[in-house]
Amino acid sequence: APETPTTSTLPKAELHVHIEGALEPELTFDRARRNGITLPYTDVEDLRGRYDFSNLQSFLDLYYTGMNVLRRAEDFTALADDYLARAAHQGVRHAEIFFDPQAHTTRGVSLETALDGLEASLSSSRERFGVSTGLIACFLRDRGPAEAERMLDELLEHSHRITGVGLDSAELGYPPADFANVFARAREAGLHLVAHAGEEGPAEYVWQALDVLGVERIDHGIRSVDDEELVRRIARDRVPLTVCPLSNVRLRCVNTLPEHCLPRLVDAGVRTTINSDDPSYFGGHVGDNFAAIERELGFGARDLREFALNSVEAAFLPEPERDRLR
Ligand code: ADE
Ligand code: ZN
DSSP states (O other): OOOOHHHHHSOEEEEEEEGGGGOOHHHHHHHHHHTTOOOSSSSHHHHHHTOOOSSHHHHHHHHHHHGGGOOSHHHHHHHHHHHHHHHHHTTEEEEEEEEOHHHHHTTTOOHHHHHHHHHHHHTTHHHHHSOEEEEEEEEEGGGHHHHHHHHHHHHHTTGGGOSEEEEESOOTTOOGGGGHHHHHHHHHTTOEEEEEESSSSOHHHHHHIIIIIOOSEEEEOGGGGGOHHHHHHHHHTTOOEEEOHHHHHHTTSSSSGGGOSHHHHHHTTOOEEEOOBSTTTTTOOHHHHHHHHHHHSOOOHHHHHHHHHHHHHHSSOOHHHHHHHO
16 A cells, blocks of 8 residues: 555654565565575465465464575565665665574574674664664564574574564463573673563463563553553553554454554553564554554654654664764
8 A cells, every 4th residue: 555655754663563474475586586486375475375374373383484594694684675775765764673693593594694694684784774773583483482582592692683572473371481581691792581471372471571571662552452451551651563554454463454453552651662573564664653653553753753763762872873863
């Protein structure tokens, strides 16, 4: 969907985007060809036609299969370049980018390959795209805390290359509290902490992410609306939520966009930001999400400016850097 000039020119930060979810079908085919991989799809339209999800898991199945074309560092570089060009076009001036190290190491692609490739793009992103960047390594919660501990050991050898750690993948049945020790160690190492919570899972997982993991932002957090006391808590403490409206509809976490709880969160005084999550899979980048909530949730120019400002306030940036984005 084309976005309005207002939303596209708003300088903003994107705080919730999985780089592997920015893999467009065209790049999937391009990388498959270069790497000698035969895809089980006839063409890009065939692949796009499969982007019809019934829940988070049905998306994750395609997402983890798709990233199998990322083999060499230059594949990660091409992926990040493609994302940054598209995000810059929609007003993104700073991006804190998630990646899933275990989704690569478990299929024989090293952490160094992923990091080297991403860094080759990100290190010159400000000059080439006008977008400053940070990298957040996410643990795959459905692979359990023991594997996360080992991944963290490896990440800590590269801790100067990442901004923080997060927690993602299948949520139901994988409570944040299981990762208490992993997050305590990451905090000890000076890393920023975030976690997906309350996307499909219950409000209880948001409490755990805050009280047990001590995260600084909650990714999604939409199920917080089921618990009034929790909403009061995140409003009082100004805990930012990185909300992804188009993702929530595509993964059927909400039935339709007009039924989204974003207006309720805003009315309750929660600091919310708007993000794309997996832009290639869910119908657009952050500007498209801004346009969609303007169209379907009735937010006006002042609200949209507020969301953009919130993203700058919630970014892991030193104050002088923040000024550049306001
Ligand atoms: N990994 C990529 N996108 C995700 C999402 N929306 N929820 C959990 N894990 C993810
Ligand atoms: Zn996400």
